Amino acid sequence: xxxxxxxxxxxxxxxxxxxxxxxxxxxxxxxxxxxxxxxxxxxxxxxxxxxxxxxxxxxxxxxxxxxxxxxxxxxxxxxxxxxxxxxxxxxxxxxxxxxxxxxxxxxxxxxxxxxxxxxxxxxxxxxxxxxxxxxxxxxxxxxxxxxxxxxxxxxxxxxxxxxxxxxxxxxxxxxxxxxxxxxxxxxxxxxxxxxxxxxxxxxxxxxxxxxxxxxxxxxxxxxxxxxxxxxxxxxxxxxxxxxxxxxxxxxxxxxxxxxxxxxxxxxxxxxxxxxxxxxxxxxxxxxxxxxxxxxxxxxxxxxxxxxxxxxxxxxxxxxxxxxxxxxxxxxxxxxxxxxxxxxxxxxxxxxxxxxxxxxxxxxxxxxxxxxxxxxxxxxxxxxxxxxxxxxxxxxxxxxxxxxxxxxxxxxxxxxxxxxxxxxxxxxxxxxxxxxxxxxxxxxxxxxxx
Amino acid sequence: xxxxxxxxxxxxxxxxxxxxxxxxxxxxxxxxxxxxxxxxxxxxxxxxxxxxxxxxxxxxxxxxxxxxxxxxxxxxxxxxxxxxxxxxxxxxxxxxxxxxxxxxxxxxxxxxxxxxxxxxxxxxxxxxxxxxxxxxxxxxxxxxxxxxxxxxxxxxxxxxxxxxxxxxxxxxxxxxxxxxxxxxxxxxxxxxxxxxxxxxxxxxxxxxxxxxxxxxxxxxxxxxxxxxxxxxxxxxxxxxxxxxxxxxxxxxxxxxxxxxxxxxxxxxxxxxxxxxxxxxxxxxxxxxxxxxxxxxxxxxxxxxxxxxxxxxxxxxxxxxxxxxx
Numbered sequence: 001x002x003x004x005x006x007x008x009x010x011x012x013x014x015x016x017x018x019x020x021x022x023x024x025x026x027x028x029x030x031x032x033x034x035x036x037x038x039x040x041x042x043x044x045x046x047x048x049x050x051x052x053x054x055x056x057x058x059x060x061x062x063x064x065x066x067x068x069x070x071x072x073x074x075x076x077x078x079x080x081x082x083x084x085x086x087x088x089x090x091x092x093x094x095x096x097x098x099x100x101x102x103x104x105x106x107x108x109x110x111x112x113x114x115x116x117x118x119x120x121x122x123x124x125x126x127x128x129x130x131x132x133x134x135x136x137x138x139x140x141x142x143x144x145x146x147x148x149x150x151x152x153x154x155x156x157x158x159x160x161x162x163x164x165x166x167x168x169x170x171x172x173x174x175x176x177x178x179x180x181x182x183x184x185x186x187x188x189x190x191x192x193x194x195x196x197x198x199x200x201x202x203x204x205x206x207x208x209x210x211x212x213x214x215x216x217x218x219x220x221x222x223x224x225x226x227x228x229x230x231x232x233x234x235x236x237x238x239x240x241x242x243x244x245x246x247x248x249x250x251x252x253x254x255x256x257x258x259x260x261x262x263x264x265x266x267x268x269x270x271x272x273x274x275x276x277x278x279x280x281x282x283x284x285x286x287x288x289x290x291x292x293x294x295x296x297x298x299x300x301x302x303x304x305x306x307x308x309x310x311x312x313x314x315x316x317x318x319x320x321x322x323x324x325x326x327x328x329x330x331x332x333x334x335x336x337x338x339x340x341x342x343x344x345x346x347x348x349x350x351x352x353x354x355x356x357x358x359x360x361x362x363x364x365x366x367x368x369x370x371x372x373x374x375x376x377x378x379x380x381x382x383x384x385x386x387x388x389x390x391x392x393x394x395x396x397x398x399x400x401x402x403x404x405x406x407x408x409x410x411x412x413x414x415x416x417x418x419x420x421x422x423x424x425x426x427x428x429x430x431x432x433x434x435x436x437x438x439x440x441x442x443x444x445x446x447x448x449x
Numbered sequence: 450x451x452x453x454x455x456x457x458x459x460x461x462x463x464x465x466x467x468x469x470x471x472x473x474x475x476x477x478x479x480x481x482x483x484x485x486x487x488x489x490x491x492x493x494x495x496x497x498x499x500x501x502x503x504x505x506x507x508x509x510x511x512x513x514x515x516x517x518x519x520x521x522x523x524x525x526x527x528x529x530x531x532x533x534x535x536x537x538x539x540x541x542x543x544x545x546x547x548x549x550x551x552x553x554x555x556x557x558x559x560x561x562x563x564x565x566x567x568x569x570x571x572x573x574x575x576x577x578x579x580x581x582x583x584x585x586x587x588x589x590x591x592x593x594x595x596x597x598x599x600x601x602x603x604x605x606x607x608x609x610x611x612x613x614x615x616x617x618x619x620x621x622x623x624x625x626x627x628x629x630x631x632x633x634x635x636x637x638x639x640x641x642x643x644x645x646x647x648x649x650x651x652x653x654x655x656x657x658x659x660x661x662x663x664x665x666x667x668x669x670x671x672x673x674x675x676x677x678x679x680x681x682x683x684x685x686x687x688x689x690x691x692x693x694x695x696x697x698x699x700x701x702x703x704x705x706x707x708x709x710x711x712x713x714x715x716x717x718x719x720x721x722x723x724x725x726x727x728x729x730x731x732x733x734x735x736x737x738x739x740x741x742x743x744x745x746x747x748x749x750x751x752x753x754x755x756x757x758x759x760x761x762x763x764x765x766x767x768x769x770x771x772x773x774x
Contacts, residue, residue, distance in 0.1 A: 127733060128734075129703045129731060132731040148735065149735075149773060154735065
């Protein structure tokens with residue numbers, strides 16, 4: 001009995017996933033628990049394991065790796081050794097009855113319609129043969145006229161359209177021009193197209209090379225495809241920016257003590273083998289402390305404020321922004337947090353985060369200080385109700401005693417709290433930010449529990 | 450190669466087989482001394498005598514039943530109907546007995562039999578003498594149906610029919626009986642279910658039955674001058690039918706016309722069209738078309754009779770219309 005393998009649903013809102021790759025091949029033996037394929041959904045890479053033992057059979061029409069597939073769509077079968085896969089059994093049946101007539105066969109084994117993409121042509125009809133030839137030649141027939149009797153697009157229309165596509169034209173250029181083009185990396189066909197009817201000289205090629213270094217043409221730039229990850233980020237940001245009532249509060253904090261703390265942690269010989277807690281790690285710890293006192297700023301999926309603090313860390317990766325989650329930060333020590341964070345960030349950069357690791361945060365931290373950003377307006381990571389953005393730490397001249405007119409050089413940092421004014425008012429939010437400021441300036445308060 | 454008529458070719462095959470196989474005998478009206486209304490057995494009575502060339506009264510049900518029994522008992526009868534229309538009196542014997550005996554005896558009994566008769570419209574043969582009826586026989590499981598169009602094919606197919614174990618309808622169009630063509634002297638057989646590509650082409654496939662093959666070839670010649678390349682297929686046998694040859698041709702041309710003198714409704718063309726639509730949908734550049742004789746009893750009046758049947762001009766126009774689809 002063949003078991004169907006379909007695109008699974010990871011997460012409530014998932015409707016389609018990107019089939020990344022098959023880790024088992026067609027015809028390969030599979031045991032319970034072994035990974036069959038991986039799926040890129042939301043921003044995570046998910047491994048799909050087998051719940052059967054048998055042989056994996058991938059039908060010829062199965063979506064190829066790299067394609068986006070609807071949740072529930074059939075991808076493969078697991079059969080028992082020696083058992084024919086459903087797509088093979090159907091083929092055998094149709095061959096046998098071709099001689100005798102298909103009626104009985106159709107009743108017993110209703111043929112699955114082949115997995116063919118349906119292209120709506122609009123009002124203009126197209127013959128099946130023309131449709132097939134269009135697919136073979138890669139002709140887009142949606143804008144084509146039809147010369148068939150009823151205005152139908154027929155084979156010769158497709159072939160005519162295919163023939164009209166510009167074939168690589170013979171470029172007229174002098175031998176010197178050709179050599180210069182090869183040396184300077186100038187595309188002669190493009191150049192010839194912009195100078196129709198003219199024989200290209202070396203001067204033309206050199207001028208083109210000169211222009212190319214100054215202004216790269218838009219036409220040459222490869223367009224970047226929108227990945228599934230980008231799509232999700234886009235949706236999340238839209239929701240965060242437009243369904244909340246976002247207000248950003250900014251305050252400049254004296255981070256000198258924090259800087260000193262980190263230096264001590266960094267120089268501790270006993271902890272040389274461990275990851276050095278970053279400013280973000282330290283901020284996570286003290287923010288968790290502050291959220292314990294200001295629970296209204298700490299909210300997860302259930303919406304209720306308070307409860308354990310799970311802090312999402314905004315991480316920049318090649319594939320885009322990912323937000324792995326540090327769990328139960330309030331109960332962990334700084335070193336523990338540093339290790340957990342380092343592991344999460346490494347996995348994020350390697351594209352190995354699971355969906356679970358990116359779920360369940362109640363507050364998010366985002367740090368752009370390393371890019372010399374002072375302050376910014378972070379977007380709330382729904383369903384949370386607040387997010388803290390960290391700017392760079394800069395040595396500045398500040399007034400330390402106004403009465404005595406005394407200044408000093410202190411390490412100053414801007415922190416920006418965006419909160420959802422639907423759920424929290426300005427004053428409570430400000431009080432929370434003020435407390436965070438205090439904890440940055442006086443680290444002993446949260447180091448000692 | 451020597452030329453002979455369609456009828457002479459089948460006679461040659463029959464005579465040769467009767468010399469070797471003593472179980473072959475012929476039954477029918479006027480096939481003995483007279484040598485057959487259409488000369489199908491001319492000269493055989495003198496060779497093989499009254500035992501093997503048996504004249505019958507006008508009682509088709511009777512002698513068809515008789516021959517069925519003889520075949521079941523191990524003989525190899527050839528029933529010569531003269532006009533195939535006369536077979537209708539024997540439908541009960543044909544469909545309920547002859548077609549089903551092998552099935553009902555699990556193959557213990559064979560039914561080697563030829564049912565031959567002249568088919569087709571022409572010469573004011575009129576309402577009771579112009580039938581073809583082959584869709585009926587093709588539709589009933591248990592029969593072979595052979596419709597040759599040339600003397601060469603007639604001899605080879607007749608020889609094959611005489612060697613098989615099944616009842617074979619050998620249907621010879623009246624207009625073809627005296628047509629001449631090259632026929633090899635030696636014994637040869639043509640397997641059932643093997644079509645003949647009468648002419649290769651690129652633009653349109655035409656499947657033509659019996660007398661329509663010649664007319665279609667004439668039409669194709671006229672169209673070649675107009676720049677249209679027509680592929681003409683003669684299926685030769687309708688049961689079994691060489692669908693792979695037709696499908697291969699449709700794959701090449703994308704357009705199919707079936708030309709058949711007999712009626713359209715539930716005809717051979719309808720069956721071919723349905724199978725092609727099913728198995729070669731993506732090869733079709735235009736709908737499958739059929740050109741048939743008018744669905745009416747055949748008139749006696751010569752001009753009316755001529756108006757009924759697809760002629761060369763009508764076939765050419767049908768091909769032109771299909772090419773323009």
